Amino acid sequence: MSTNRDKRISLLKYWTTRYVATLCVGLLVVAAISVAWLQHTMLQNRLEISEFIAEELANRIAGTQEPSLESPSIDKNTLKKRNRFLESERPPAIYITDVRGRVLSANQPAAVEGKQSFSKSLLQEEHDVLIFPTDDASDSRIWMIKKPIEVEDVIFGWVVMLQPESELTNSQEEYRLLAILIVTLGLLGWAAIYILSRRLSKPISQVAEAAKQVQKGNYNIRLPDHMKEQEVYDLVHSFKEMAQKLQQLEALRAELLAGVTHELKTPVTSISGLLQAVKDGIVTGEEAKEFVDVSLKETAKMQKMINDLLEFNSFAANALPVSAEKHEVNELIRDIVHQWKIGQELEHLHVRLSLLEKERVIYTDSIRLQQIMINLLNNAHHALDAEGTIAIELSDQENGRLEIAVKDSGTGIPQAEQELVFERFYRGDNKKFKVRGLGLGLPFSKLLARALGGDLILKESSPAGTTFVIQLPLADS
Template sequence: MSIQKNKRIPLLQHWTKRYLMTLVVGLIVIGIISALWIRHTTIENRIDLTRFMAEQTASQVLNLSESRTDLEGSPEINPQIREETHVFVVDPTGRTISPFNRPEGLYIRSFPTSILEYEEDVQVVDLTNEGDNYYVVKAPIEEQGIIFGWVLVLQKEEFVTSVEQEYSQLIMMLLSMAVLGWGAIYFQSRRLVAPIKYVSNGVRKIKEGTYQKMELSSDSIKEEEVYELVESFNEMSSRLEQLEETRTTLLAGVTHELKTPVTSISGLLQALDQGVVEGEEAKSFIKFSLKETEKLQTMVEDLLVFNSLAVDAIPMNKERLLVVNELKEAVTQWRASHTSCEVKHDISAEVEDLEVNLDIVRFQQIITNLLNNGLQAMAGRDSSVIVVRVRAQGKNVRVDVCDEGIGIPATEQEFIFERFFRGEGKKYQTRGLGLGLALSRMLAEGLGGSLALTSSDDVGSVFTLILPIAPDKDDN
């Protein structure tokens, strides 16, 4: 029979138990320290009170005595003294002259002179030889430095050190603090556990394929970190739901895009095979088939290249090259097959001699994709001008590809670099798989740079390619 070593327990139970244990240990430590302090303070206070009583009684005896040399004739004084307190007046030799409060069963005719000669005014002694210790507080009956006798105040040790009532109050206070502390910990833990449990349930639903937004509102959360957790989860859930819907739609679109040329080729070849067309018309059908085959081949190659880049299977053959020269070469090659579009250069003098570590084929592929994207955005517009602007930016070269197209809707801008994503206005006008920008970004990152959409509105879009400048040869 196997025993589960790492048994999982609910977070609320786990932390409440730990907090409660910490609270109990803390209260026990506080209780011990408080008990010792209460005991010490109580004994000190009682001794101070007894000392005051002894001094007051000595003063009264001195004032009422008819003779300073003989206290025999001094009248008895009966102050209001507790039953646990015994007051004796003794002469300098320790002989009892007058007990102010004579308890039943306790009468001491003579006290040891050691008690009177003891330096401290408080001592604990066994006066009855029965194991009962008494606190003895003494005060001299003196005038002008002459001691006529002593006032001795006796209290049983168990009475002086008895603090049961104070301990009871301390225990009640600690128990009350424990209950209140446990309640506070429990409800605070519940408050913290609720959003975590909410996120956990949400993650479980996402794992099961459900992306619906949970009902917990982050506005009701006061803790900053918990608020950020719930808010981030809600945003993530919404984004995943949107992406999943987009991917489902785009998968259907990709399937359609691949199926369309295959269907066209199949229909054209069937017409040729069945002799439906002959002569020049048959030749045109063959040309159409070849054209559709090229489109299909291009889309399949894009898929293969993208998959290879996604797993870092395509090596980058980088060379130290002048970025401006390679950029002009890429634009020239593109314009050879797109004569309807004008491309203008805006290159600052400071970048003419800057070198960048480039893979020529991949760099040209990025520029070609950006130019194709700009041309498609300007479809149907009177002017077709793309401006390629090159500037130095710190230790990088910045290449801006600016078109005069219709722009990208704000709701689509955060998804344009997602694989297979195609905007609503583009999917019905231009055939493709929606891999161009995603592939271009991956190629840019492979070159050590980045690609981003800088701006986009109804007068055009700007895509920015950042590439690091090659270090000086002397630094190598």
């Protein structure tokens, strides 16, 4: 039963929604910081402007004063002009006081009614910009800007400006511009991630659809070739190469299956015909005995092929054990080659063995190593026609590994077949008509070499001969 957890969403939707959510959170944080910064900056700037206006107004009033007068004389239109200069929705309350703090005039009639005087101690505060003490319970603070009206170092009065902080930090235009900027950035960011996600998701969707086609057995897929993104390019081309390789392997599998079937069918047909001839009395005596011997030989060959197939499958499934022990390299290889030579007809062949100058110790399974060596020696023997040379050369490398090279002077492996010699069930065109088998010798030998901690490689092959190399770790390195 499917649940919501099993539901999948497209890459385009996944990245777009999550990016938009992240972008919105980020922009909200930026907007909050920007608003706080704007408020702080506007407060400082407007306090500086108000301080400048208050000072300018005090100097203008002082310029009209006589030194003998106790209170400043005021031009009635001066304060009204400052309203136009500030150009604010709610201009600050501007008061002109005498030296004792009594309000003489204000820019607004209501301001005079609301405030008759200021504390002398407040006017004599050291700082000209300060928070005005008030009994009002409202959250907004009121800022006070004061400047003395001085004539020849004699203070005749004060210019006092009062304005709530909410008015100082209130700027609808700046907030409107900030909102437009945030919304624009959000839309541009969403558009950018949508375009990029779509550009990335499209080839991935095409690869996914191609994978479904490959799953159905259709390897003729079409994918775009030109991508600027390196990772997407690698993904698409790797998939195309994989599909081509699978197509080749599928064709090879069908061919090899037919070959294996033929290899097993041929001895069965031969055995059946020979035994039927003996049963029907077509042949008798010594000839019948010869037919039975041939049938037994064919049965032995078929049994060997089946055993090779079973052993290969067991080892590929890690079901075949490997028992490693310490052995002296020269002695072990010498014994293996000697045992192989005993069972071969080598009248026209020369086998040359080159051992290590100094005896070394190897930690390996002698039986598995013998299987590899005998398979390589048999292949080298089959590669030679009537006569030739097989060379076994041992060398210890600087990296602490032993190399056993098996060389023959045969005609070599065609270039087109060299990459396929370790493929299971593969048999070259020349070998499949000369030697019976399932094409498991080299793949099995490579699996054995890797199980022993080494490897088996085709070092070189040319019309002058072929060289396979077994690489194994030395125990005393």
